[in-house]
Amino acid sequence: MERRTLVRVLVVVAIAIPILVEVLTFAGLMQFQLFGDGGDEPTPATPQPRRVAVGEELLPETPQRETLTDASLGTGSGQWTVTLTVQVENNGTTPYELRLEELTLGDGRTVPDGNTTRRLQPGETATVTARWRIPSGTTPHSVTVSAVRFDNDSGTPRTLTKRVHLAKIPVEGG
Known part of the structure; x- marks a missing residue:
């Protein structure tokens, strides 16, 4: 070439x-x-936590039934009051106690206090009501719940603590 x-x-x-x-x-x-x-595959969505509303069970993974029977957000000057009422049926075979502990607000702050049932024997039912005072304009997001089962023989407690996300609670009063 x-x-x-x-x-x-x-x-x-x-x-x-x-x-x-x-x-x-x-x-x-x-x-x-x-x-x-x-x-063409959709982007997987982030799973949303289960939100408990009135009439639903707080801890479905326990043999006991902890049903949220009332939830209210009362307004007032300066502070609001969150009230949760739970009916507890001890359907298990060991003594049981339910504790409503701290409340977590929508902005991430936590409010201590809460309330607890007495120790319930198998077959017993009780109602527990807890109240938290929160800054006005804030909303409750979740409540920390502890389920305590007591061993029949030794009385040793076994605790399950879980954050339960709440459905929207209507504002009352004014």
Whole structure:
């Protein structure tokens, strides 16, 4: 092959390769704009926690039934009052106690206090009501609940503590 022909071929190749790369890049961009990225699978959503409303059980994983029977958010000047009432049925075979502990607000702050049932023997039912005073304008988000089972022989407590997310509680009063 002549030297002159070789130079011409190299010039054509040197010009053609960048043009080909640009054409392929442009075609890829157009395909993405017109047809998307080809990923038809939906993005998996973050699982939302179960929110307990009036009439629902706080701890469905225990043999005892802890049913939220009332939830209210009372307004007042300066502070509001959150009231939760839970009916506890000890359907288990060991003594049982339910503790409503701290309340977590929508902004992440926690409010201590709460209330507890007395120790319930198997077959007994009791109601526990807990009240928390919170800054006006804030909302309750969750309550920390502890279920305590007492061993029949030794009386040794076994505690399950769980944060229970609350459904929206209607504001009352004014």
